[in-house]
Amino acid sequence: MILRIATCRPLPEPDADEDLLLEALQSAGIEAQMVSWHDPVEWQRPATTVIRSTWDYIHDLEAFTRWATAVAATSAMWNPLKIILGNLHKRYLIELAACGVPVTPTLLLERGKSADIYAQCAARGWRDVVIKPAVGAGSFETRRITATLADADAVCRRLLAERDVLVQPYLDSVEHHGERALVWIDGEFTHAVRKSPRFSGGVENVSDALPIAPAERAVGEAALAAVGALGEDLLYARVDVAKDAAGHPVVMELELVEPSLFFLQNPPALRRFVAGIARRFQR
Numbered sequence: 001m002i003l004r005i006a007t008c009r010p011l012p013e014p015d016a017d018e019d020l021l022l023e024a025l026q027s028a029g030i031e032a033q034m035v036s037w038h039d040p041v042e043w044q045r046p047a048t049t050v051i052r053s054t055w056d057y058i059h060d061l062e063a064f065t066r067w068a069t070a071v072a073a074t075s076a077m078w079n080p081l082k083i084i085l086g087n088l089h090k091r092y093l094i095e096l097a098a099c100g101v102p103v104t105p106t107l108l109l110e111r112g113k114s115a116d117i118y119a120q121c122a123a124r125g126w127r128d129v130v131i132k133p134a135v136g137a138g139s140f141e142t143r144r145i146t147a148t149l150a151d152a153d154a155v156c157r158r159l160l161a162e163r164d165v166l167v168q169p170y171l172d173s174v175e176h177h178g179e180r181a182l183v184w185i186d187g188e189f190t191h192a193v194r195k196s197p198r199f200s201g202g203v204e205n206v207s208d209a210l211p212i213a214p215a216e217r218a219v220g221e222a223a224l225a226a227v228g229a230l231g232e233d234l235l236y237a238r239v240d241v242a243k244d245a246a247g248h249p250v251v252m253e254l255e256l257v258e259p260s261l262f263f264l265q266n267p268p269a270l271r272r273f274v275a276g277i278a279r280r281f282q283r
């Protein structure tokens with residue numbers, strides 16, 4: 001059993017899961033190798049693949065899509081390609097909302113198009129907004145604009161020259177309650193952590209595992225059900241949940257490609273992850 005774990009080198013930030021995962025796989029007798037998705041030689045050989053820390057794909061979505069499609073054509077890939085492709089661009093938030101899943105209110109602006117952000121935000125009653133790339137990770141280019149909507153306009157215009165952009169109202173629950181990152185491993189909810197607010201240039205700050213409210217879990221499950229991910233028997237999934245202005249939980253992010261899974265905070269989740277891989281190898 002040889003498993004290729006897709007990463008990128010250099011990593012934009014350390015991966016707290018990596019060493020824990022490699023150790024656990026080795027203990028289970030699964031030979032695993034970290035391989036950068038940029039490595040042209042390694043990916044010519046078929047081998048079973050799990051995507052974990054390919055975090056720089058946000059700078060070249062087309063190349064990453066081509067890579068993932070080519071790998072999945074010759075090898076097993078967990079999570080499945082269909083799930084990966086549907087989760088790379090955060091337009092999935094709009095699709096989730098259309099399915100009735102509570103999500104952070106989101107305006108999607110397409111690259112290159114001009115948009116009167118001032119008018120669009122004003123029409124929605126948004127004065128304090130967050131602007132971020134629609135293909136993003138690690139809070140890349142993610143900014144809260146509190147000053148004036150004219151400032152938001154300038155920031156959007158600059159980003160829109162290069163990428164699709166999301167505009168959302170700023171949810172101040174991220175400061176007091178924090179975000180909850182809910183983790184599912186091999187189809188089962190395993191644990192959640194609290195994440196502190198993080199904007200462009202900031203570092204990730206997460207808590208120990210902690211209990212979550214049933215309403216937060218229900219939102220996570222609704223998001224997974226909407227993308228068919230509960231039935232798909234996914235190896236891993238993470239749903240980040242915040243609270244809207246009325247205090248109701250909403251999806252901030254659905255992470256099915258390369259989420260940190262906070263194994264350090266919950267060793268049984270790591271064991272379940274490895275067992276899930278072993279079971280898939282036996283199929």
Ligand SMILES: Nc1ncnc2c1ncn2[C@@H]1O[C@H](COP(=O)(O)OP(=O)(O)O)[C@@H](O)[C@H]1O
Binds near residue numbers: 130139142198
């Ligand atoms: N609408 C928002 N309200 C408050 N904070 C936000 C909002 N959008 C993003 N943030 C902050 O920015 C972080 C990164 O945004 P997120 O949507 O999770 O993108 P990614 O993690 O892919 O970079 C969030 O974890 C949160 O701290």
Ligand SMILES: [Mg+2]
Binds near residue numbers: 240253
């Ligand atoms: Mg996030």
